[in-house]
Amino acid sequence: xxxxxxxxxxxxxxEGDSTNFTCSFPSSNFYALHWYRWETAKSPEALFxxxxxxxxxxxxxxxATLNTKEGYSYLYIxxxxxxxxxxxxxxxxxxxxxIFGKGTRLHILP
Amino acid sequence: xxxxxQSPTHLIKTRGQQVTLRCSPISGxxxxxxxxxxxxxxxxxxxxxxxxxERGRGNFPDRFSARQFPNYSSELNVNALLxxxxxxxxxxxxFIAGGPQETQYFGPGTRLLVL
Numbered sequence: 085x086x087x088x089x090x091x092x093x094x095x096x097x098x099e100g101d102s103t104n105f106t107c108s109f110p111s112s113n114f115y116a117l118h119w120y121r122w123e124t125a126k127s128p129e130a131l132f133x134x135x136x137x138x139x140x141x142x143x144x145x146x147x148a149t150l151n152t153k154e155g156y157s158y159l160y161i162x163x164x165x166x167x168x169x170x171x172x173x174x175x176x177x178x179x180x181x182x183i184f185g186k187g188t189r190l191h192i193l194p
Numbered sequence: 195x196x197x198x199x200q201s202p203t204h205l206i207k208t209r210g211q212q213v214t215l216r217c218s219p220i221s222g223x224x225x226x227x228x229x230x231x232x233x234x235x236x237x238x239x240x241x242x243x244x245x246x247x248e249r250g251r252g253n254f255p256d257r258f259s260a261r262q263f264p265n266y267s268s269e270l271n272v273n274a275l276l277x278x279x280x281x282x283x284x285x286x287x288x289f290i291a292g293g294p295q296e297t298q299y300f301g302p303g304t305r306l307l308v309l
Contacts, residue, residue, distance in 0.1 A: 135295055186234065
């Protein structure tokens with residue numbers, strides 16, 4: 085059974101602070117890893133598609149890294165803002181299957 | 195351009211009933227995928243359709259079925275509803291039945307409650 089783990093499950097961060105969280109996945113037969121941001125009452129929004137070991141992607145204050153050999157990806161948010169409050173999901177692509185983690189719920193405190 | 199749309203937004207059914215959920219992909223997208231998300235879990239893959247053909251299927255019983263129409267819209271049908279089918283059902287579209295690199299664009303979901 086393939087397992088995608090995200091940690092922590094929930095995170096409270098002071099506005100202006102930087103933070104990061106983890107997605108762990110099976111390191112064998114890696115195809116791709118996707119990151120999504122899911123705000124309450126909205127649709128999940130694609131952030132990054134990571135495919136190569138050592139990949140680093142950036143979108144504004146959010147960036148992600150990928151280590152396929154050890155099976156993890158980090159998502160970083162620099163200078164957290166209230167609009168960053170959301171659930172961040174990673175999805176591991178394995179053959180024709182897409183397997184989501186349970187997400188990290190990020191709360192930004194004013 | 196309109197994003198992925200789903201209908202209805204909310205639905206209440208009783209055990210044993212049947213339900214049909216609908217999804218319209220982004221214009222130009224030919225692939226539609228369906229996911230089930232129960233509280234506290236990540237979305238679980240149910241089906242992927244591309245050009246009206248089933249391209250992938252998750253570990254769901256035969257009570258779940260889907261189809262895709264010539265205009266690329268899709269329906270998800272669930273028969274003999276169980277309490278455990280209560281969930282948010284998400285639809286996602288992509289240009290083709292990618293590729294692991296294919297980005298999927300999600301709709302807002304249909305929340306189904308089975309009593």
